[in-house]
Amino acid sequence: MRAPEPLHALRVVAAPEVLDDLAWADDVAALRLAADDLLAIGAASVEVGGEHLIVDEAGFVGWWLTADEVRDHVLPHVDWPLPTARPALAQGLVAGVPAKLWLTEERALLLCAAAYAHELEERL
Amino acid sequence: MRESLGDSLSPMSAEAGRFVFDGRRLPYEPGDTVAIAILRTGEHPRVGGTLCLAGDCGNCVAEVDGIAWVRTCQTPAGPEVEVRRHPADGAPAWHDPEPAPHAIEVRREEADLVVIGAGRSGTAAAAEAKRAGRQVTQLDAGQGTEVVAVYAGPTLIARTADGMLHIRAREVVVATGAAEIQPVCPGSGLAGLFTARAAQQLQAAGVDLGVAVAIGPAPDGVPCMPLPGELVRFEGEGRVSAVVTRVDGAEQTTSCDTVILNLGRSPRDVLSRMAADLPISVIGSAAEAFPLPPPPTAGIVCACAGIGVDDLQGVWDRGFNELELVKRASLAGTGTCQGAACLPHVRAWIAARSGDVPEPFTARPASRQITLGEAGADVHLDAFRRTALHDEHVAAGAQMDRFGGWWRPWHYGDHLAEYRAVREAVSLGDVSTLGKFVVAGADAVEFLQRLYPTDVSSIRVGRSRYALLLNERGHVIDDGMICREADDRFVLTFTTGGAGNAEMWMRDWLETWGLRVLLLDRTMSLAAINVTGPRAAELLGRLGLHEPPRFLQHVHTELAGMPVHVMRLSFTGEASFELHHPVDRSAELWRSLLNEGADLGIRPHGLQALFALRLEKGHVIIGMDTELDTTPRRLGMDWAVNMEKPFFIGRDALARTAVLPDNRRLVGLTMPGEAPTEGSPISADGAILGHVTSSFTSPALEQAVMLGWLKRAPFPEHVEIDGRAAAVTEAPFYDPEGARARA
16 A cells, blocks of 8 residues: 555534534535544634634544545455445544545545554555 | 255365375375265274264364364365374374465455355245345355354354455344264264264265164165164274164164264254344254253263263262353363254253253354464454654664554663663653543533542643542542643643543543533644753753743743643653644654754663653552552552542542551662562562562662562561562652752
């Protein structure tokens, strides 16, 4: 597997209903990591009402993959069912490494904490 | 049509030839399995035992092509096949290497309905499901896919000729048929004993059975003489020469070359017994409640583990009076066949004693022997994280090791030079692995007041405090710093190994209490470098921090052109500044610090030096110096607990136990000379009182310093470690006033 790209993002932690109401530009991948935790890849700023935490997030790296690359390099190492809807975020172990998959109609983003990148790169 | 887990995973040989058996070349005929080819020569694949030739029993296993415990009845004979009998006593030899895990492919599939078994009932069930619009996957060992395990999902693990197959199914139907009952009586380990279906196979293969008699109905097409009465024993030397039956109360001995045993059947349902509460159904013979055989009275019940009727009686007499316990205590059912042969007999034996027929025991994967390579195929080792400075450490010659889920530098070649750099100049430590959390919100103070035993409300903005984390029993589960950034915002740190549990702990309590608190784990988003030593502040000044925070203060500032959260604390005993900064700029900051500090005698230090430095200060490492039931009192850290607070986790337990005597204490110890090995016993007056948890020969103090447990009161002042006298001493050993850390 080729080396991953660093992902620059905003991390927003707020009440679920606050995160539900956020609007993002088309080129932002807004990944809902948890009900109260959102990772907005490619976002430069965001207006958030209510109590919240916003931090610049530099802790993730990722691979943008074609459908063929997902099939050939990722799916053989995934032991859990992928969501069928698109876009969708799936989280779990990929080749034994904690990772996330952002699946869109056109492509997919495989991302993990930078601290795990070497393991995932070696195993895929 | 056969209804079984099937034959071989490889095609049968179409031509006659020779294979190697115990170093000899033996002939085989087209279509022979290894077992049949061996039997054709008059030998037995093992030393003896009833053969089913259906893969159910373990009586034909041998080493095939270097892999032990292979069922020869399921293995095609061929010119390249080399078979070696297992030793009559003991396990087969270990061969290294067997196929390595990475060499075995794992294929993963999703399926709607999986039918295991391609016999009558399985084929019928598959056809009916297809008519109902289901997508059906049918697996059968005879067709090359042998299911050996069922896990939650349900997920099926199967062995194929090309590797392992993992199938996650919506629903599973088990249609694996029935096995034949094996005999249990004296002499059942002789050669020349076959089940009825095995005899039919041998007859079809043209194997000469000699003078054959049958116990039970004679199988179709096999010339033999049925014997009346009940089976008593087999007689012979190595091979059966006679069978003894009881007819009308009298024993009759019948000479023979072969005994065919048609004693009934039992469901081949091991796969379904691996799964509880899963959408798995069992059909056909595998679901049938066949009558149990008569309870055995003598002989070997479990041939795989060599367990006899006497062994069962022995565990029964010791109180193991139910099937699962009998299995565990006797090991009957835990061997090669996983109970396929012995389970009906053990159930009958227990039923005769308890009056109730026990349900079959739970089965565990794998149902058939698989190689370690097959078991480990595509299984990954734990992933260990690397800090953003990993490459810097390696380039600096660090010996890296695993600690708390991370790769960390143990030393850079000279841990004493690293130690001296901290004590005498300035040094860098990579502490990026520490747990780092942001806690904010209207109820943040209330949350932390309940979470910690210290009075969090009294921590002023810009200040920080060391804190213990306790569980409900008042036991120390972690420690770290609380840094107050605003009235309603804090940064918490935890130990490297404890950060993951700390997050779960906090989220559990947040959910329980329903407080308005936001929690963000920044452990892997922020790197951290500890700049420590008497010249640390001077170094930071060179990078632009001219007014560094004082002891236990913290500031957000810019350093070397990047945002940095500077925390002033001390684990080493010297002035220390933890620089928390974006993980993607960590190498840049590390290099800047090393460059600017070159003339100050700077060098990085690894964990080996850090552990020594903190030990001189008497700082504990949670999990290394503590035990699962360690309380603040036992650590001598009551000062970290504010019992004036009305509530915090563990308070009730501490209040209750505070009035009770306690005979455990973690103490400081010193002795002349070299430090003893960590773990060394501590004794006094010939009795062992505890052990050493940390030890180091201190260059600064010119003696060994230690932490260790005393577990018997009254606590002595003088003890013996490694046969040498040691003194129980107040810690810290180094700079007890803390002047250097505060400088």
